[in-house]
Amino acid sequence: MKLITAIIDPEVLDVVRDALRDAGVEGLTITAAHGSGRRGGEVKLYRGSEYVDDLRGGARVELVVGSREQAELVVNVMAVATRQAGSDFGKVWVGDVDWVVSLRTGEMNLDALGSGSPPRS
Numbered sequence: 001m002k003l004i005t006a007i008i009d010p011e012v013l014d015v016v017r018d019a020l021r022d023a024g025v026e027g028l029t030i031t032a033a034h035g036s037g038r039r040g041g042e043v044k045l046y047r048g049s050e051y052v053d054d055l056r057g058g059a060r061v062e063l064v065v066g067s068r069e070q071a072e073l074v075v076n077v078m079a080v081a082t083r084q085a086g087s088d089f090g091k092v093w094v095g096d097v098d099w100v101v102s103l104r105t106g107e108m109n110l111d112a113l114g115s116g117s118p119p120r121s
Helices: 010-022 068-084
Strands: 002-008 029-035 042-046 049-053 056-065 090-096
Touching (some): 010 029, 010 056, 056 068, 068 090
Antiparallel strands (some): 042 049
């Protein structure tokens, strides 16, 4: 199983979410995120004083899929949707998941993720 985590521009979140849904991907978590990267900060004015705001807002999207192939599909869908929406902001990374347990049903691993079948192509 693979954990996919992406930080994307919040302005393209709906586009990415719709593209994932169209690809048959369900069950994702979205949270607000703030971070800094290579782009540096933006000079802002607050009560007459300038300061550098080096934290950029983003949306953190996380989901677990059953295989490397599914992870590649999700990453590709996210990348295409983000670019088509006109954003050049974001990162995505994929890591291994040892096991998953559904707290409601007690099901484990692929059963806990749902049907365990791959997303529709």
